[in-house]
Amino acid sequence: xxxxxxxxxxxxTHQASDSAYQFTKAALAKGHTIDRxxxxxxxxxxxTRFTTPPTDDRNLVNLWGGLAKEHNIDMVxxxxxxxxxxxxxADEAKRHGKDGxxxxxGFRISGLGQLIELGIQADRLVVFGD
Amino acid sequence: MSDEGGTIKKFMYVxxxxxxxxxxxxxxxxxxxxxAAFDQDVSLAFVDDGVYQLVKGQNTKGVGMKxxxxxxxxxxxxxxxxxxxxxxxxxxxxxxxxxxxPLKYEDEDDDWAEKDSICVISSAELAKLFDQQDVVFSx
Numbered sequence: 001x002x003x004x005x006x007x008x009x010x011x012x013t014h015q016a017s018d019s020a021y022q023f024t025k026a027a028l029a030k031g032h033t034i035d036r037x038x039x040x041x042x043x044x045x046x047x048t049r050f051t052t053p054p055t056d057d058r059n060l061v062n063l064w065g066g067l068a069k070e071h072n073i074d075m076v077x078x079x080x081x082x083x084x085x086x087x088x089x090a091d092e093a094k095r096h097g098k099d100g101x102x103x104x105x106g107f108r109i110s111g112l113g114q115l116i117e118l119g120i121q122a123d124r125l126v127v128f129g130d
Numbered sequence: 131m132s133d134e135g136g137t138i139k140k141f142m143y144v145x146x147x148x149x150x151x152x153x154x155x156x157x158x159x160x161x162x163x164x165x166a167a168f169d170q171d172v173s174l175a176f177v178d179d180g181v182y183q184l185v186k187g188q189n190t191k192g193v194g195m196k197x198x199x200x201x202x203x204x205x206x207x208x209x210x211x212x213x214x215x216x217x218x219x220x221x222x223x224x225x226x227x228x229x230x231x232p233l234k235y236e237d238e239d240d241d242w243a244e245k246d247s248i249c250v251i252s253s254a255e256l257a258k259l260f261d262q263q264d265v266v267f268s269x
Contacts, residue, residue, distance in 0.1 A: 006267070041157055080160060084153075112164040119265040120137050120168065127268050130154075 003027055004122030005037040006115065008129030010045030011060040012053070017046050020128035021063055028071050035122075036074040037064070038115045039107075041129070044087045047077040049104035065106035075107045076114045139264035140171045145180035146269065149199065150190065155183045156198050158269035163201075166208035173212040173263075174205075175256060181219045184230040184248070199231065206235030211247040218253045 005024055009016035024034055039046050051061045068075045077087060083096070089109050093101040103109060119125045143162055147154040165172065176184055183199070190197040205211070213233060220226060233247040251259070260266060 008269075040161075041153065081157060112161055113167070115161065116141075116165045116168045116170070119141060119267075120139055120170065125265050125267075127266075129268065 002033045002035070002121070002123045004118040004125040005034060006118075006125060006127045006129075007037060007039050007043040007046060008041045008127065010042035011051065013042070014130060016128040016130065017043065017060050017064075018058075020126075021060065021067065023126065023128070024073075025067060028067075034071070034073055036076060036114070036118050037068075038118055039075070039077045040081050040112075040115065042081075042085065043129075044077045044082045044085055047075070047082070047104050047107040048087050048102045050102045051104075061104050065104055068106040076110050077103065077107050078115070079109050079111055082109055138169065138171055140173070140262060141165065142173045142175060142260065142263040142266045144175045144177065144260075144266060144268045145183055146178045147183075148179040149183040149188065150193060150195055154269045155180070158267070159198065159201055161267065161269075162205070162210060163208060166210055172210050173214060173259065174210065175214045175216070175259070177216040177219050177256070179219075179223075181215055181223060181225060181230075184213075184215065184233070185225065186229065186231045202231055202233060205233060206247055209235075211235035211245075213247045213249065214256060214259065215248055215250050216253055216256050217250050220250065 005020055007017055007020045011017045028034055046064055053059055088101050089103040090101045145158055149155045188197050188199045227250050234244050235247050236242040237245050
């Protein structure tokens with residue numbers, strides 16, 4: 001089955017991102033297809049490489065990045081939600097005159113159309129959130 | 131991914147949260163407006179505190195936030211005209227349909243007659259509606 005994943009909460013405050021990660025990993029291990037994970041609301045905070053959790057805890061940003069690389073998953077951070085929350089790539093930083101950027105490897109910034117497209121193309125869209 | 135032209139799915143946006151206090155309602159509305167460009171079969175459901183999103187006469191001056199409720203009036207122009215409000219949620223909060231924004235749309239199949247977009251339905255009817263959907267976004 002082809003799953004689409006929507007992550008609506010940031011890492012650590014909520015378990016949503018952990019659950020989405022575990023689900024994605026398990027589904028792929030079972031032979032299902034996951035082409036895209038979309039990050040919305042505070043979910044965009046899963047995509048900042050400035051995240052520095054204690055070393056004895058999981059690093060969700062790196063876990064997502066690693067999974068995406070291994071399975072060639074398109075990990076999309078919503079641009080409008082990202083702008084509100086200070087997540088930007090080099091292009092966005094330049095466009096808005098910011099002095100740095102923080103998008104982690106394996107993520108890209110794009111619009112909500114990518115979420116609707118995911119809903120259309122996936123057999124099942126699974127939402128992880130509050 | 132390429133766009134698969136011609137696929138029309140039933141999309142349901144479930145709005146469960148009060149309009150202010152968290153950003154879910156505002157950002158849900160943003161998805162609905164963007165999604166309208168994709169010509170899908172769209173319905174909106176308002177349940178629990180989500181029914182407060184449609185209450186008319188909202189005034190956000192005191193909390194210093196933007197009152198985005200007028201945007202719901204534009205949904206009809208985006209062909210988003212199936213708006214279901216759960217009766218039990220209204221009852222529990224002492225609200226009736228008269229407390230809600232009078233959302234309208236023009237029915238192109240009926241000589242552009244102006245019709246109400248909001249339909250108050252029971253929890254049981256809403257459950258049946260959920261069952262018919264292809265994609266359910268829960269906000």
